Amino acid sequence: MKLDNAQNRIIKSKALYSLVKGKTGRGKTTVAAYRSVFLKNNYCLYNNDRILIITNEVAELENFKKVYKEVSKEAEFIYLSLLEPKDNVIDATTIKDIVDESEKLKVINIEDQILIVKKVFQEIVKIYPEIKKYEDKDFSFLRDEIKWIKSCEYTTLNQYQNAERTVKKSTKAYKAKRINRNSRSREAIFKFMLMYNEFLKDKGLIDEEDKICNAIKNLKKKNKYTHIIVDGIENFTKLQVSLIKALSNEKSYSTMFFTFNKDNIKDKNAWFVKSKNLNTILEYTNIKKYLLRNDYAPIKMIVKAIEKFQYNDLRHKTSFKFIRDIDNKTEIMLDSEDVKFEAEEMNSIPVFSEIAAGEPIMMTPEVMDNFYMPKLWTKGAKDCFILKIKGDSMINVNINDGDYVVIKQEAVAQNNDIVAVDIAGSSTLKRLIIKKNQVLLMPENERYNPIVINEEEGARILGIAIGILKKVEV
DSSP, X not given: XXXXXXXHHHHTOOOSEEEEEOOTTSSHXXXXXXXXXXXXXXXXXXXXXXXXXXXXXXXXXXXXXXXXXXXXXXXXXXXXXXXXXXXXXXXXXXXXXXXXXXXXXXXXXXXXXXXXXXXXXXXXXXXXXXXXXXXXXTOXXXXXXXXXXXXXXXXXXXXXXXXXXXXXXXXXXXXXXXXXXXXXXXXXXXXXXXXXXXXXXXXXXXXXXXXXXXXXXXHTTSOOBSEEEEEOGGGOOHHHHHHHHHTBXXXXXXXXXXXXXXXXXXXXXXXXXXXXXXXXXXXXXXXXXXXXXXXXXXXXXXXXXXXXXXXXXXXTTEEEEEXXXXXXXXXXXXXXXXXXXXXXXXXXEEEEEEEESSSOEEOOOSEEEEEEEEGGGGTTOOSEEEEEEESSTTGGGTOOTTOEEEEEEOSOOOTTOEEEEEXXXXXXXXXXXXXXXXXXXXXXXXXXXXXXXXXXXXXXXXXXXXXXXXXXXX
């Protein structure tokens, strides 16, 4: 992929904290993948320096891995440095896997959580009767509010009372449950949460948010990462970002790199639902922010694997060099001219297994592949097939090991033709020499002896060589 100036500046930025914004298709993940290689080659200075890639979901992680695989070789070449190359220093995972690995306790299931919330509700309603309006069938409203408070890390009533909070539901019932700031309703709900937490603690249980809190404590004892890249931070909660911060070893050259797409926010508990700033939860004022404005095609549409060939036409003593895209073998383009042969101008020619250009070997009847060639090059030659050469017995006529020979299917041949011949079930490629008293298959290499054809051997001509395909290094 060809990077533009904006992308290159981001990838090679010396900023310790970077936020890259952009809509879907703007190349944020691609930049993150290149950035990981740049950091590996230039800012992993010691053996314990490692890079961590984090995504919110498994699908996003798989997408990052796919992009990384497609750009890593090119990135290694672009960002090569004098430092000793480092392998296996990049880990990639989801935020859930980090939590599960650090905290082994299981989370309370929904059925048990509802039972606990119901018991707590019976107690709190005695103190705050107004909380009755937030009751519903499975207490989902109150459970969601507790989850949101804990996800935002609001540990005091004052924090919760002053937080911006709007319940986004279309029904009248939910509109009636809007919770005003600095209200007795918020006081009741916060007290409800504290009692809920105590109830869990007494039972030796934890919920999702408790599990993250425990994981943060456990991470203090574990190895940290020098560089952290979060691809898609828009769906992370404040609590999850605190977990990410706990993963950093904060060396003088440590970095944190985030990609963000406000149009992709799916989690209602994400910190960024109300367009909050990253600064408000990272507590860093020196975050370098970038915006990618240009659309980028998928990498597979940009990075093309090209094959280059030369075709030597034995009938007309001419040759052509051409290229083709591995992903589209039905079209070719002449290398030296602006001439393209489209699919409708091509013939599909079957390719068979190797044929010896030394000693005879068995030729299997299965078709290995199909090679597309311009109809013009095989004009007048019906029923062609291609054989791959093995051996060096024809090197004096520039037919080498690994070349592909185009054969015009014929049962008879003229003296001096180069022919494919079947001898008792084995096949070989030689020059046909017809003498008065004998027929020879003559090699074009002094190291090999002619093959004398006897009538009892049952030799038969498979076809006449009309061209040679050679693969050329790109």
